[in-house]
Amino acid sequence: MNRLILPLGIVLILVGGLASLFASQQATLPTWTAIAGVLLVAYFLVANWRMVARRSTFYGFNALLMSLATIAILAVVYLIAENRDKSWDLTATGRYTLDPQTASILDGLDKPVKILVFASTELRQSPNFSQMTDLLDEYKKRSDLLSYELLDPSKDYERAIKYTADLNPLGQITVIAEMEGEGTGVESGAETKGFREKAAGTGQEDISNAIKKVTHRETVTAYFIVGHQEKELDDEAAGGLSILKSFLADENIEASPLRLNAIAEIPDGADIIAAVGPQEDLTDTELEGLRQFVLRGGGLFMALDSGDLENTALRLRDFGFEIGNDLLIGMEVGAQSVDDLIRGRMTATPSQRVQITTFNTDHEISKDLGNSRVQVLTARSVDKIPAPPEGVTVTPLLQSDSGNVMDTDIPNSWADKHPEELQGGQGMPVKEMFDPKVDRHGPVPILTVAEVNLEDHPEGKPEPDAGVTKGKIVVVGDSDFISNAGMQIRGGISRGHLDLSLNCFNWLAGQVDLITIRKTEVDNTSITLTQDQRNRLQKLFVWVVPALIGLLGAAIVFYRRWMYV
Secondary structure, eight states, X not given: OHHHHHHHHHHHHXXXXXXXXXXXXXXXXXXXXXXXXXXXXXXXXXXTHHHHTSHHHHHHHHHHHHHHHHHHHHHHHHHHHHHSOOOOOOSTTOTTSOOHHHHHHHHTOOSOEEEEXXXXXXXXXXXXXXXXXXXXXXXXXXXXXXXXXXXXXXTOHHHHHHTTTTOOOTTSOEEEEEEOSTTOSEETTEEOGGGEEEOSSSSHHHHHHHHHHHHOOOOEEEEEXXXXXXXXXXXXXXXXXXXXXXXXXXXXXXXXXXXXXXXXXXXXXXXXXXXXXXXXXXXXXXHHHHHHHHHTTOEEEEEOOXXXXXXXXXHHGGGTEXXXXXXXXXXXXXXXXXXXXXXXXXXXXXXXXXXXXXXXXXSTTTTTOTTOOEEEESOOOEEEOSSOOTTEEEEEEEEOOXXXXXXXXXXXXXXXXXXXXXXXXXXXXXXXXXOTTTSEESOOXXXXXXXXXXXXXXXXXXXXXXXXXXXXXXXXXXXXXXXXXXXXXXXXXXXXXHHHHHHHHHHHTTOGXXXXXXXXXXXXXXXXXXXXXXHHHHHIXXXXXXXXXXXXXXXXXXXXXXXXX
């Protein structure tokens, strides 16, 4: 009977430990079972102390103590790791890796920011909620100035009432970024909503943009010129700019139409002037007004479709631009049928709709656009002159494809110098369309920027005290990519077109750190665990597994002792 006490005690400890993994947190039977096992083992040790004290047993206990010491060391390492968390993102898409833009925003925080998450108990069981809180944990690790709080609208009534105007309908999680300290809460009976921003969703892009907006409250003012048959801001048709206007508002860029008067006076407080798709040439007075605006540190955006804009092209040479009076052509290579595809019979067709795949990775606007898709329609070339003016740096950012089609003499893209001859010429042989004597072989630049150092430019008017030392210009040879039709793709928003557009405007506004944060597609390889399941795993790996190792060592010691006594 005495010999059965030790095995019985070990069995009770094992049963109690394993049962605790599957029982609820309120269940006490597994705990008392394990305690009974510990008491039986202790009784056996006391009752058989002489046997335990023998030399052979002593050596066995030394091995057991070393095992227990190892377990203790692992426990200490675990506790240290709990306070000094370090993780590695091994997901295929880097779901838990912060985007460079997000990291830049968090690193630049100089005031505390709190993220408020309103979610009911039911919503907290969803995979989406778990992914979001994991992401917010990564935010906290990155910056000590960021914290987040989980709230239940059905229980936190006072907080819910305070934020009721921002809360999503029931069944949807609401995420709000709020600047802590001065400027938050309610002052003089009026709510200061200027320091609070509701996230558009629960993804990294949405939350980071909300943090960005709440910490960068200065509004940028942009005016879009009208009067030359340009694309209009409030036009919701395919050729309008209503989608762009909506996304600019999300970037704290207020866009308004502007009709230049007889003296081309630029309104005070203007940060950006844009001319998108003018069909008529701007006058000398208007172009001189824009020129002086840039020399005072303003930002100028011009999207010029293919066509005769001789005066505008001439005056832009003052800032180092070479605006081509041409039409960009790209070759579309493919098979006309499945049989042709199988037999390798490919055809090449010239098109005025051209895919842009080459981006300058050294510039803030285009450095993160490498995987983006940008398509232009009836575009012209926009290059730099060989010798830009003093104090002006000109940089091409986007180019069409280089090389030839399937080892022929026909280029993948070119700038045609006689676009008028192409009208209705779809049946024209490609060799007759491309004239190597006058046409420009690809790559053809279609978006170029200029940075004017006002302190070095002979006519620059810098204001160092106000932080204005540079003027900026973006000229792109196409306006269709920025229109409503260009912004939409298969019922959604074209990320390439949207990112390029917003990057240009943020760069012109001097907000390089606010360049649009791109959404990362998530994979479907995660395992979602409830809190109860997490507790069970913690018991298994922190307590049960080490206990099993220790008990196994003890069993081996006593078994060998009984066999050779």
